[in-house]
Amino acid sequence: MSPSSFLIPRPSVRIIFLLQNKLVRALSIVALSSSPALGTVVLGQVETFNGGTAGFGIGGVLAANGTMVVQGSGGVDGAGDGFLSITNPNFTQFATRIIGANTPFTGDFTAVGVDAVRFSLISLNSNNAVNLRVGFGIQNSNFWVSNLSFNPIFGGGFQEFEVGFDDFTEWTPVIGGGTEAGFQAALQNVNVFQFRHVDSAAPVIRAPGAVMGSVGIDNIVFVGVPEPTTSLLVALSGLVLLHRRRVA
Numbered sequence: 001m002s003p004s005s006f007l008i009p010r011p012s013v014r015i016i017f018l019l020q021n022k023l024v025r026a027l028s029i030v031a032l033s034s035s036p037a038l039g040t041v042v043l044g045q046v047e048t049f050n051g052g053t054a055g056f057g058i059g060g061v062l063a064a065n066g067t068m069v070v071q072g073s074g075g076v077d078g079a080g081d082g083f084l085s086i087t088n089p090n091f092t093q094f095a096t097r098i099i100g101a102n103t104p105f106t107g108d109f110t111a112v113g114v115d116a117v118r119f120s121l122i123s124l125n126s127n128n129a130v131n132l133r134v135g136f137g138i139q140n141s142n143f144w145v146s147n148l149s150f151n152p153i154f155g156g157g158f159q160e161f162e163v164g165f166d167d168f169t170e171w172t173p174v175i176g177g178g179t180e181a182g183f184q185a186a187l188q189n190v191n192v193f194q195f196r197h198v199d200s201a202a203p204v205i206r207a208p209g210a211v212m213g214s215v216g217i218d219n220i221v222f223v224g225v226p227e228p229t230t231s232l233l234v235a236l237s238g239l240v241l242l243h244r245r246r247v248a
């Protein structure tokens with residue numbers, strides 16, 4: 001592998017960034033590729049919950065009242081495939097946190113090229129459906145919650161959902177100032193990643209009301225922007241070659 005190709009590990013991903021007028025962000029990927037990331041988020045690495053509970057923790061209220069357990073079977077791939085179950089037997093807050101610099105869900109999302117997070121949810125209790133949102137950011141100082149919410153239908157098995165990080169207006173700041181610059185800073189310094197419940201018909205707030213229910217989570221994966229089509233690759237190959245020469 002030549003030095004120049006090492007500096008540009010994923011040219012197809014970088015092309016999409018350029019197409020979206022995110023030149024600064026694309027260049028920052030190149031600049032950071034030779035230094036360690038803040039955390040260990042890995043693009044495309046699927047959390048299957050077949051390897052224990054490393055990195056997971058639960059919010060204080062749930063810790064006192066609910067349970068979060070890695071089940072050994074019944075995940076997306078069926079018998080023998082694990083998943084994470086979260087259960088609130090009483091009306092309390094509902095959130096699972098993933099905190100720390102060495103978890104697979106934290107770190108510098110921008111440097112890694114994270115564009116979205118994909119996950120599968122299952123409703124485990126017909127009487128108490130739980131509607132979830134995703135939260136991420138810097139603990140207690142710069143935290144964002146998705147405007148999108150995800151409500152797995154009971155009896156429908158695992159259902160796959162996805163939320164993107166490319167448009168800050170689709171996220172609500174519940175801790176911190178809430179500017180676009182703040183959103184970008186949060187993406188670059190994620191030390192909390194969270195699934196949290198939603199108040200019905202309520203705005204996105206820091207501490208939604210109590211809820212009762214049980215859900216399963218499986219196959220959490222952070223993904224980059226979609227691969228470009230072949231025609232786009234051909235059309236833009238000259239641009240990549242030009243940039244390679246400049247780097248070299």
Ligand SMILES: [Ca+2]
Pocket residue numbers: 047048049050075076077081082083218219
């Ligand atoms: Ca699984």
